[in-house]
Amino acid sequence: MSYQDRLLKVIPGGAHTYSRGFDQYPTNAPQILTGGKGAYIFDPEGKRYLDYGMALRAVNIGYAEDVIDNAAIEQIRNGNNLTRPSTIELDAAELLVEQIDSVDMVKFTKNGSSSVSAAVKLARAYTGRELVARCAEHPFFSYDDWFIGSTPLTRGIPQETLQKTKLFRYNDIASLETLIAEHPGQFACVVLEPAATEEPRDGYLHKVQELCKKNGIVFILDEMITGFRWHMKGAQHVYGVTPDLCTFGKAMANGFSVSCIAGRREIMELGSIEMEGRERLFLLSTTHGAEMSGLGAFVATVKFMHEHKVVEHLWDYGRKLTAMMERQAQAHGIADSFKVGGAACSPFYLTLDKSGANSLALRTLFSQEMIKNGVLMPWIALSYRHGDAEIALTEQAIDAAFRVYGRALEEGTENYLQGPVIKPVFRKYN
Structure with missing residues (x-):
């Protein structure tokens, strides 16, 4: 019995995050990992494998980073979970409040949802209202009903819950203005990421902030x-906005399970x-x-990031990586089909068919060929431990993958794919 079969026998979906599921990867991807x-x-x-998944972007320094692991182990030896608040709990809360300008108080939990x-x-509770406006382009906010009910996956969610969350478009302030006008005095909050594949244009986030303030709506980043x-200090600092509430997780503890709600x-x-x-x-x-x-890992991660200028490294490596990928796409004559974009610290790639539409078949093929050459790149998440040797290895894999990609673009992906095409996470049916 394969690892995949064993996983599916005992875990619904075979993993504890749907984006880790077998339907998100080509068939030659490793079914399970040891470390x-x-x-x-x-x-x-x-x-x-050289990894660009980095634990769903939760690892931003590197796997098994000794100084951070040792900080966590030290707290384990202190008891790990005590009957009253711990000193590290206070230290961590004071650190986050000091770190993020918009934050007066913080509450920690284990996951972003x-x-x-x-x-x-x-x-x-603060507004006495019930409706939520959430950004349509941002793919995931929570596994709870208020969010999932606004996706195609509505099974098991009460009908009245489905009506409580409304969608607006990123970088389209008119779409949010229209939504608020259609439901005057009913929105409790606006929820969005500061940026994702698209960065704010024309003062968009400032306009969202002003619109929320004008209408008594809580602004959540x-x-x-x-x-x-x-x-x-967060992307809120980069873009110069001050949310009422903000949430953090993933990279804040280099892969350890830490998330938080924070704000005014x-x-x-x-x-x-x-x-x-x-x-x-x-x-x-x-x-x-x-x-x-x-x-303990969070406190050590923040210290490490300051001492080693980790954020600066992510931006620098990202610029080198995207420039190399664009250069290779041009060299292989596929620049109209394979595109790279986004903020340099968190870039993305698109695989487009000849009509310019997103192609999951080409994305599957690209991922398949990268894996053949020792690189797992389901998306692009960068870490401090991605350096010169890693970009050289990546370029070798890109060069080999693009050769096959170019042929498949002309002859059809069905001639080169070894298994089924990956599927969207948010689909109505399996």
Whole structure:
């Protein structure tokens, strides 16, 4: 029995994140991994792959980074989870408040879904409203019903919940203005990422902030991906906006399970307990939310990033990588089909057919050929441990993959694909 069969027998979907599922990778991808070090991962046979998945962007320094792992181990030896708040819990909270300009208070948890849902709950409590406006172009905010109900995957979600979340378009302020006008006085919050594949244009985020303020709507920025990659103070600092609430996770602890909801005291303290006689809001109450090992890793990660200028490295490496990929695409005559874009610290690539439409078949083929040449690149997530040797190895793999890609573009991907085409995560049917 294969690892994939064994996984599917005991885990629904075969993994604990749908983007790790077998339907997201070509058939020659490793079905299971045993470990990672630096920018590399290893399968049970000991085969090494240069990784650009980096644990779904959660690792921004490198796998098994000793100084960070040791900080986590130190907290494990301190007990890892105590009966009252721990000193590392206080240290971590004070560090985040000091680090992020918009933050007065913070609440830690273990995953981004919990953090963003907590932000939505706070906004609803603060405003007394129920509707949520969320950005259509940003692919994932939470596994909770308020978000999933706004995707094609509505099975198991009450009908009334489906009506509570409305969509607007990124870099299209008119779409948000129209939405608010159609539901006056009903929106609790606007939820979006500061940037994803597209960066803000023409002061877009400032316009969102002003629109929220004008209409008494809580402005929520989800910095799961942008945080600790765009800037140590978040992408909100890069783009010069001040959210009411913001969420962080992924890269904030170099792969350890740490996330948080943070923001203005006036809103955050609704989840507090010291105001006698005030109606309570039950915010986050998680046994493992302030697990000491993860928070120790967070504190060590921030220190490492400052000392080694990690963010600056991500931007520099990203510029070199994207320039190389564009140069290779030109050399192989596929520049109209394979495109690279996005912020240099977090670039993306597109695979387009001859009509200019996104092609999952070409994306599958590209990923398949990269794997053949020792590189796993389901998307592009960068780390401090991606350096000169890694960009050289990547260029060798790109050169080989583009040769096949170019032929498939002319002759058809069906002649080169070894298995089925990868599928969208958010699809109605399997």
